[in-house]
Amino acid sequence: MSAHSISIGATPLLGGLAVWLLSFMLGLPPLAGLAAWAARRRSIGGAIHAAGALGWGAAGLGLAWVVSTGGGGTAWRGLIHIDHLSALLIGIVAGISALVAFYSIGYLKIEAARGRVTDRQVRYYYLLYHALVGLMLLVAAVNNLGLMWVAVEATTLVSALLVGFTGTPHAIEAAWKYVILCSVGIALALFGTVLTAAAGGPLVGAHGAGLDWTSLAPVADRLDPALMKVAFVFILIGYGTKAGFAPMHTWLPDAYSEAPSPASALLAGALLNCALYAIIRFHALTAMSVGAAFSSQLLIAFGALSIAVALPFLLAQHDLKRLLAYSSVENVGVIAIGIGLGSPLALFGALFHLLMHACTKTALFLAAGRIVQLYGTKTISQIRGASIAAPASGTLLLLGALAIAGSPPFGTFVGEFSIISASFLSDRSWLGAFILASLVCVFGGLLYHAGRVCLGNAPPLPHQAAGPFSLGSALIPIGLVLGLGLYLPPFIGEALREAVRIIAGGGM
């Protein structure tokens, strides 16, 4: 039973259970990170890391459930605001990050056994990991759009250290490009935020509330349209850099490829969605102020460009992790087009695809991570017979490739099909045809590369893969993608529809 309503000036408070879950969700990451870092031994650090991940993971998923079924609200004197859109992001971030956290333990154990990381570095990884997760959850939970910016920029800085974690020249290059490009981009987003504050100030009055979502959303139709247009352009370019829109995406393949595989999974599965979330919030405000056409057209343009740019790099790719990175750029383009199209079907497709892509890409990076660790290389031409040498990982990679290419019965098919249908229904057949054609190419390309990796005879391998724990972390998301493609539980469908209403009409 929904406890919230579209009302002006009266956002309900979050219920008691939700506030408890929220406090655990936001309070545990810094504690767990610091405790894991300060632990005397790697094994104790690992135990604290796992316990922490279990704690904030359960709290986050629980909070997402409570809000999705019971309605959202504010907490902590209006500092926090959670609605169905935030709940979607919280669910994704908490779930994915917890799974990848468990995977990390086995992965790093192997790296430590090979002498590639020291115990101290492993504990440093745990610190960065929990810091990053805490910040991502903050992005989703915070009410004030300025504080959201602060959290997004902070995630860039912390994740840059994860990207450069291995310390090799390539990793440092990737980390530096990432930090500079994304920080410049996000600085532009700050300018957009400043302009939004300028637009909101005269309407909202109180100095602090000028950037609160709960204050801006009810009055969004009275925000200065010219100002909001300029603001949105900066927001889109700024947060779009972080989300991986072309042509600002150049940092992404380097960062995803050079980061340790669990960190790549976190970047692709969780952090990417935080940037998309920020764009969606501002798109909702701008659409209410200016009318949907302006921001929609920009989103569609960037989306189409991202798909077009990613395609050739995806097809002619030599590096397994860069392949997955360009696939992320392509999928972000599809999601952007879905948001841009704006019809309920398109928005539903976009949000559902956001969820499905997060799960699939995570599973892919984790499977690829196991394979790369086993073979000691990321180069596709040097990896053969993974389905024999590492049957589980190889099969997961093939399944993941099928899923990310959008084939039924995976959930990714549902999302992409909805977006394509919506474009045909809205008299933009060229767009639908373009996406369809691109997906066919992606399908061919991904399966070709996955086939090269998985099929054939395996060469003698010097290394050992990690244990069953790591496998579960990759199996669960891909299972979810398959499961939700076959059957969508009503509560998820309803929660997504509520989130669609927030984007389309500013309900709180």
Place this chain on the structure above:
Amino acid sequence: MTAWFAAGAVLSACLMLGMRRVETVVRLLRWQALCLVGVVAATWLAEQESLLGVALAVALVGKAGLIPAALLRLIRGLAPQPDGGPLLAPRLSLVAGAGAILLAAAFADRFPGGLPLPSARLLAAAITLALLGLFLVSASHKALIQIVGLFVIENGIYLAGMAVARGLPLLVELGVVFDLCVAVLVATVLLRRMNLTLQSLRTDRLRQLRG
């Protein structure tokens, strides 16, 4: 009053374009931050709003104090970089500087809804700073100059916040300054590593990753 401080900030950014040593550029960054503090102080004195006083203190400690100090410490800790002449191409810098000022003035004039003259001047200064910072990031091959450029962009946006929105909410200002301090930390970690593995802080050596 604020106009003088804003002009000082713009002057410091223009001077950065012509410097030969990274250390001098960082000292100019400190000057720039102090000019921004001056803008906030003048506004505070004029409007007597207590929150601005807190913002002033935060900007003073963070932007003018901690950040330049940390950067200077980083520079001193690195291997001395040879003096390779002006840090940025002189003619290009001239064009960039002039272009930034002209563009900024044009945009500030066209601000949607119009602005009172003092705010418009501040906004023009802010956009100039942001554009010059962008130029520093994109035109320089030295990683240290790129990070300084980033801070110049942030200074510009801070000034823009003062110009059009009377500053952002205090909590957000605190958060932004905190973020910038973390940025210096991260840059320190990465640059020290870069110096160790590549024996150079030139980003034109970072061209290994392609395709």
